[in-house]
Amino acid sequence: MTTVQDGLRFLTQYLQNERQASWPEVVVDHPMREARLLLAHAMLLPADRLSLLAYDQLDESTLETALIYASRRRMGEPASHIVGSRAFYGRDFFVDKRVLDPRPETETLIAAALAAPFSQVLDLGTGSGAIIVTLMCERPDSVGVAMDLSEDALAVAEQNATTHGVVDRIGFDVSDWFQAVGGQFDLIVSNPPYIAADEMGALQPEVRLYEPRIALTDGADGLTAYRRITAGAPDHLTPGGRLIVEIGPTQAAAVAQMMTDAGLSDVSVTQDLDGRDRVVTAHKA
Ligand SMILES: C[S@@+](CC[C@H](N)C(=O)[O-])C[C@H]1O[C@@H](n2cnc3c(N)ncnc32)[C@H](O)[C@@H]1O
Numbered sequence: 001m002t003t004v005q006d007g008l009r010f011l012t013q014y015l016q017n018e019r020q021a022s023w024p025e026v027v028v029d030h031p032m033r034e035a036r037l038l039l040a041h042a043m044l045l046p047a048d049r050l051s052l053l054a055y056d057q058l059d060e061s062t063l064e065t066a067l068i069y070a071s072r073r074r075m076g077e078p079a080s081h082i083v084g085s086r087a088f089y090g091r092d093f094f095v096d097k098r099v100l101d102p103r104p105e106t107e108t109l110i111a112a113a114l115a116a117p118f119s120q121v122l123d124l125g126t127g128s129g130a131i132i133v134t135l136m137c138e139r140p141d142s143v144g145v146a147m148d149l150s151e152d153a154l155a156v157a158e159q160n161a162t163t164h165g166v167v168d169r170i171g172f173d174v175s176d177w178f179q180a181v182g183g184q185f186d187l188i189v190s191n192p193p194y195i196a197a198d199e200m201g202a203l204q205p206e207v208r209l210y211e212p213r214i215a216l217t218d219g220a221d222g223l224t225a226y227r228r229i230t231a232g233a234p235d236h237l238t239p240g241g242r243l244i245v246e247i248g249p250t251q252a253a254a255v256a257q258m259m260t261d262a263g264l265s266d267v268s269v270t271q272d273l274d275g276r277d278r279v280v281t282a283h284k285a
Contacts, residue, residue: 004039005054007063011035011070014180026076026205034079035070041083042066078206086131092136093160095128098152100215102130106191108272109279110134110248118142118187122236124229125149125192127215129157129170135189136166145185147175150214177225178232186238191216191246192225195255223254230258237284249276256280 015031028034034224040047042065043058048259069082070079078101080086086095088102095101113121113135119142124134126146136144146161148154154172172181195217207216218224227246233243243264247255250268259267264282272278 002058002060002063003054004043004050004056004058007058007066008032008035008039008050008054010063011066013041014070015073017062026074027266028073029233034073037079037083038069038073039066044202045088076205076209078210081210086128087216089134089138091127091134091164093130093133094156094163095108096156097210098150098212098231099128099156100211102128105272105274105278106131106246108270109189109191109244110138112244112279112281113187113189113242114138116242118242120144120185120238121187121189122181122185123147124175124188125215126157126172127153127191129160131191132157132170133161133164133166133187135187136161136169139162143169145173145181147173147181149174149175150212153212153215177228178236181232181236184236184238184241186241188226188229188233188241188243189236189245190225190229192229194222194225194246194248194251196222196285215220222248223251223258226251226255226258230255230262230264233282234263234284239284241284243284244279244281246278249278252277252280256282 012032015028015035036047038049040050042062072082080095080101085092086101089107093102112123121135121144123146125133126148130133132144132146146157151174158172161170193216197217197219200217212220256267259282265285269277270279
């Protein structure tokens with residue numbers, strides 16, 4: 001008899017085996033964790049249920065399904081696309097090729113936003129909607145506006161807002177940063193594309209091939225979006241309002257200077273859990 005535990009062990013080994021000859025760059029960094037996700041998905045169960053079922057029988061067709069998922073993973077497809085969701089700040093978000101997978105680092109931006117009260121939020125470059133949906137869930141009296149240049153991304157964000165019961169409190173629209181934004185907000189958040197064009201070649205294939213280029217890079221020095229966002233923010237912040245952006249770890253000084261030059265004050269930098277500069281916050285006087 002094959003048990004769930006046997007299946008998990010087999011899939012873990014399969015994922016950590018030597019790199020694909022046909023695709024030598026693909027390395028599964030967390031084979032055990034991803035094996036759990038894929039097996040649970042094949043069993044139509046949440047991953048945290050697997051341990052309880054470790055000694056139950058695993059039928060052959062379920063193991064075959066899990067193996068198909070694992071072979072897709074070894075060919076480079078992200079586990080989040082195979083299972084159709086990614087966990088972010090304790091909630092599951094639907095993701096596919098239309099959006100960036102929400103990253104754990106972005107939870108640092110959420111923590112910074114939640115550190116002070118807000119009631120009207122603007123999320124620029126909303127992608128999957130992970131940021132705005134989380135903020136609306138965490139602060140049930142708030143309302144928000146979610147903008148993105150990608151209509152495809154907005155469709156995903158709206159789907160996630162519906163799933164999490166906050167769609168009625170968010171307006172969605174296509175906008176090139178502030179171009180279609182009206183009114184003022186006491187909180188503006190953004191995690192814009194910040195990878196420089198010449199850094200793109202170093203990305204893992206699952207990022208380069210499965211996430212939209214527009215979500216990753218500005219095609220230039222990685223700072224284009226910050227120039228636009230910091231220049232536009234003062235007109236769209238209420239007095240005392242905050243601008244909070246995620247950054248790449250080497251961009252803190254440049255982005256902080258842009259905020260100061262735009263007339264914003266109390267500029268501060270927050271580190272992520274790995275101790276890298278990750279979020280810059282500024283206030284309108
Ligand atoms: C790094 S992703 C962030 C997605 C999501 N906010 C998150 O944190 O997971 C950047 C997002 O900015 C959007 N974007 C890129 N250029 C833009 C522009 N000129 N105006 C508005 N949004 C843009 C992309 O479509 C993408 O959804």
